[in-house]
Amino acid sequence: MLSLLSDPDEETLRNVAEALTESGQAVSIYDAEDNLRYANETYRGMFLVGYEGPYTFADILRYGAAHGLGVRIDDGDVEALIARTLPRRRSSRRKSFETDLLDGRWFWIEHTVLPNGWILTVGTDISALKHNEKSLRQAHESALLASRTDLLTGLPNRRYILELLDEALAAGEAPGAGLCASIIDIDQFKVVNDTYGHDAGDAVLRHFAQVFRESLRPGDHLGRIGGEEFLLLQMDFRLDDAARLLNGIRAEFPPATLPDQATRRPIAFSAGMTAALPHDDRSSILSRADRALYAAKAEGRNCTRIGLGMERTATDRAHAPAKTAGRSS
Structure with missing residues (x-):
């Protein structure tokens, strides 16, 4: 000593x-x-x-x-x-x-x-x-993550992706900021469930989420908003570039392998896309994207349609706006 x-x-x-x-x-x-x-x-x-x-x-x-x-x-x-x-x-x-x-x-x-x-x-x-503090912090973080995550796909759930949309719209008030929002619907999803069963439907949803996760840029977000519908947020992106990326994903989308390991099911999806406008809120931007999605469905599915403003086409007027549940696949 x-x-x-x-x-x-x-x-x-x-x-x-x-x-x-x-x-x-x-x-x-x-x-x-x-x-x-x-x-x-x-x-x-x-x-x-x-x-x-x-x-x-x-x-x-x-x-x-x-x-x-x-x-x-x-x-x-x-x-x-x-x-x-x-x-x-x-x-x-x-x-x-x-x-x-x-x-x-x-x-x-x-x-x-x-x-x-x-x-x-x-x-x-x-x-x-x-150590106890770290364990409590990890438990809190795990609980927070679970509350924000769709258990089936691992994507942000409806509540969290809408929170991210609100945050992006608030940030978009800054000059030069850009946000593209797309509502995406897997085509003929009901046929998968009816033909192969719900386990096959779940496999398709997980496959869809995984392919998108691997295809998006860092900072973009895809969340499941219900059933076979998803909300895609692309940050600081021009509308035509965002559409080009989405169409590129569609063109190269690999088929899903169903639980029987013998069936490979091609995946197609329709998308309604729009860019954030000044003074947009959650309701207005989703309504515009939703109408564009109805147009894509009406025009034969497996395509992307863009909503540029508040105008309504004949196809738009034929459908009620902004409803997630009950849409034809």
């Missing part, structure tokens, strides 16, 4: 350090020149295994970085850490902070600058607390 130099406060410091050591805490004392004067067993195990000096704060950090001891340095630059830390070592009389070690443990550090410029640090192992 390192020993304190002769000092009027030596006995007091030693008594404090020994009392803290008995509690299992990590204790260190540095003098005014940042030389280590005392380290208990716990502290030595954190920073000094195999170390023979010099016992300055900076050199101890360098040794730890080189030998896998001590604090975790996110960017791996120990010299930058030293340069940031040294000027702040005595910036306040008392401060507290948490730090994680390379061995996976977490410590809560109480840092006290004494009247003579020496520094007393007392570290308490909070690894169990951090």
Whole structure:
């Protein structure tokens, strides 16, 4: 164990350090020149295994970085850490902070600058607390993800994709922002269910979702809004480019393998696409995309139609607007 130099406060410091050591805490004392004067067993195990000096704060950090001891340095630059830390070592009389070690443990550090410029640090192992905190955070994140996910396809569910639409419309108020929204319907889906059963229908839905996931750009979103209908949000995209991408996916869409592993079912889909207009809200943009989808269905399916404004065609007027359930496949 390192020993304190002769000092009027030596006995007091030693008594404090020994009392803290008995509690299992990590204790260190540095003098005014940042030389280590005392380290208990716990502290030595954190920073000094195999170390023979010099016992300055900076050199101890360098040794730890080189030998896998001590604090975790996110960017791996120990010299930058030293340069940031040294000027702040005595910036306040008392401060507290948490730090994680390379061995996976977490410590809560109480840092006290004494009247003579020496520094007393007392570290308490909070690894169990951090583990519980991490577990709770992961459980919360898992629950949040489950509440936003369609269980069958793994895509955003109706509620979440509509929330993403609202967020995109709000962000679209900025100059130059673009949003294309498409309602997509798998053609003749009822025939799959009636002919091959609901397990086959589920396989088609999962296959459809997987192909789209692999085909979209990062930042675009596809969500299932009900049955065999999906909502596609394409961000910062011109309408003609968005339509070209969607038609390219359709042209190369691979058939789905049904549960019997012998039947391969071609997949076709119809889409109604529109671009966000100034002052659009959820209802107006979905209504426009929905009318375009009705037009695609009326014109023979397996195509994309674009809704450019609020005009209504004869086909549009023949159908009620914006209803997900009950649409003919």
